[in-house]
Amino acid sequence: MKRIYLDNAATSFPKAPNVGHAIYAYLTNIGSNINRGAYQEAMEAEETVFDTRELLAELFSCSNSENIVFTKNITESLNLLIKGLFKPGDHVLTTSMEHNAVLRPLNHLKAKYSGSLDISILPCNQYGELPRAEALETLLTSYLTPHSKAVIMTHASNVCGTILPVDEVSSFCHRHGLFFIIDTAQTAGTHNYDFGKLDADAIAFTGHKGLLGPQGIGGVVLSTKLSSILEPLVTGGTGSSSEADFQPVHMPDRFEAGTLNLPGIYGLNSSLNYLKKLNIRTIMDKELSLTKYFLELIADINGVELIGSASTTYRTAVVSLNFIGMDNASLSYKLATAFGITNRCGLHCAPLAHKTLGTFPQGTVRFSFSHFNTQDEVEYTVKSIKQCLLEENKH
Amino acid sequence: MEYLALFYTTFGSIKFKKQLLKMDMEVEVLPVPRMLSSGCGVAVKFFSDEDVSSLLDETVEKLYSKNHDEYFLISESK
Numbered sequence: 001m002k003r004i005y006l007d008n009a010a011t012s013f014p015k016a017p018n019v020g021h022a023i024y025a026y027l028t029n030i031g032s033n034i035n036r037g038a039y040q041e042a043m044e045a046e047e048t049v050f051d052t053r054e055l056l057a058e059l060f061s062c063s064n065s066e067n068i069v070f071t072k073n074i075t076e077s078l079n080l081l082i083k084g085l086f087k088p089g090d091h092v093l094t095t096s097m098e099h100n101a102v103l104r105p106l107n108h109l110k111a112k113y114s115g116s117l118d119i120s121i122l123p124c125n126q127y128g129e130l131p132r133a134e135a136l137e138t139l140l141t142s143y144l145t146p147h148s149k150a151v152i153m154t155h156a157s158n159v160c161g162t163i164l165p166v167d168e169v170s171s172f173c174h175r176h177g178l179f180f181i182i183d184t185a186q187t188a189g190t191h192n193y194d195f196g197k198l199d200a201d202a203i204a205f206t207g208h209k210g211l212l213g214p215q216g217i218g219g220v221v222l223s224t225k226l227s228s229i230l231e232p233l234v235t236g237g238t239g240s241s242s243e244a245d246f247q248p249v250h251m252p253d254r255f256e257a258g259t260l261n262l263p264g265i266y267g268l269n270s271s272l273n274y275l276k277k278l279n280i281r282t283i284m285d286k287e288l289s290l291t292k293y294f295l296e297l298i299a300d301i302n303g304v305e306l307i308g309s310a311s312t313t314y315r316t317a318v319v320s321l322n323f324i325g326m327d328n329a330s331l332s333y334k335l336a337t338a339f340g341i342t343n344r345c346g347l348h349c350a351p352l353a354h355k356t357l358g359t360f361p362q363g364t365v366r367f368s369f370s371h372f373n374t375q376d377e378v379e380y381t382v383k384s385i386k387q388c389l390l391e392e393n394k395h
Numbered sequence: 396m397e398y399l400a401l402f403y404t405t406f407g408s409i410k411f412k413k414q415l416l417k418m419d420m421e422v423e424v425l426p427v428p429r430m431l432s433s434g435c436g437v438a439v440k441f442f443s444d445e446d447v448s449s450l451l452d453e454t455v456e457k458l459y460s461k462n463h464d465e466y467f468l469i470s471e472s473k
Contacts (some may be wrong), residue, residue: 035405038426038437050409066406066454240404241434248434250403250454 001340004377009158009318009368010344016212016274019267026266033259035239045262052265055272060203060221061196066251067227070260073218074185074206075101081181081202082106084231091118091147096356097128097157100349102183124356127309128162140172150179156186159353160308161318170198179226185209186316192281201226212271217264227251286371287317290378297382303389307357307364320364331388332365339384343367397461399440401433407454408437415441
């Protein structure tokens with residue numbers, strides 16, 4: 001049975017064409033660490049890590065590539081930002097569409113501070129949307145306190161694909177002296193967006209989703225202002241300033257203690273070059289065209305409820321469905337086992353988003369496309385859903 | 396004149412090396428001589444007969460000139 005991979009919101013597959021080869025070549029021919037030697041192979045690895053930072057700086061419109069910090073994934077990036085920035089008594093704003101990668105670190109920190117961290121949740125509507133323009137300004141203003149320190153929010157929902165008005169929120173933050181932190185797990189590499197205009201204080205990213213790299217590599221782009229006050233999450237050897245008792249202050253070493261995931265960085269380097277050559281606009285157009293086609297085809301099926309917006313404006317290629325009167329889990333499982341359609345059922349690590357969308361606790365069945373998918377695969381998926389529903393109704 | 400630039404981080408040394416290569420200068424990355432010390436273990440050796448102050452940025456910790464196997468500190472970042 002052919003496998004049709006529609007779980008790109010969890011991790012992308014396939015990866016960019018040469019990722020596996022790049023990792024293999026590093027492990028086989030180079031294998032050296034960085035920051036810890038001046039021999040040829042070590043310097044070659046240094047060059048690749050440097051080039052990868054430069055590629056990321058270009059992607060995220062960051063003028064200083066030393067402000068690109070590698071982590072193991074976006075969850076670690078968000079933990080670094082949350083635990084390194086907020087102090088007892090601070091106030092932070094976030095949204096009701098967040099992933100647990102934002103909400104759990106915030107809740108843990110609040111518990112650690114015996115409740116002395118004020119967390120405000122900006123309410124999104126049943127489509128996962130925040131208001132825009134004046135209504136957004138009014139909403140944000142209503143939550144502002146003298147202790148407000150930052151807004152931390154997702155760029156797009158991992159449940160229903162809704163894109164949030166991050167540019168407007170960032171502008172508000174700059175006008176009110178707040179840090180602006182964005183979670184790009186669902187948009188980096190797939191949404192053609194000018195991060196330069198956003199002027200965020202921190203852009204958290206992961207390598208294994210839209211950036212088409214391997215698992216185990218992610219990072220964060222920091223503003224110089226934020227990097228100067230952020231506490232490191234992990235401390236230890238950096239290969240620099242070794243005589244000092246404490247972590248060096250210089251970037252990127254300040255936030256990169258321990259050996260980096262170099263095979264991961266080689267893989268990410270390869271995928272970033274692929275994205276650069278292909279152009280993210282091309283990827284976004286292809287993904288949205290497949291999404292639009294899928295949305296059109298499922299609109300006519302009785303018993304299928306679309307969760308989130310039916311429009312392809314302000315959305316990514318993530319679609320959540322609820323199968324009325326059916327167990328979503330059993331339908332999801334049948335699609336995977338009988339038809340080879342890889343999808344994801346449940347709460348998608350975003351219970352608050354599901355509460356916002358009215359799908360808690362049952363969750364949804366999520367389909368997330370990549371530019372490697374085809375129209376034929378969309379048609380086959382819809383046909384398979386219809387077949388499942390038909391068989392279910394017979395019972 | 397031969398120079399040796401020392402850095403806080405290896406990132407800084409690679410950045411500096413690439414900047415000089417872009418200017419068609421001859422550069423060599425090598426371990427920091429034991430008689431000197433810096434935050435990072437690699438240094439960049441280069442040659443120039445021009446004023447080199449414009450090449451320096453915040454990643455350069457120290458700059459030495461070398462004459463008859465002796466190093467002379469000519470710039471140090473604060």
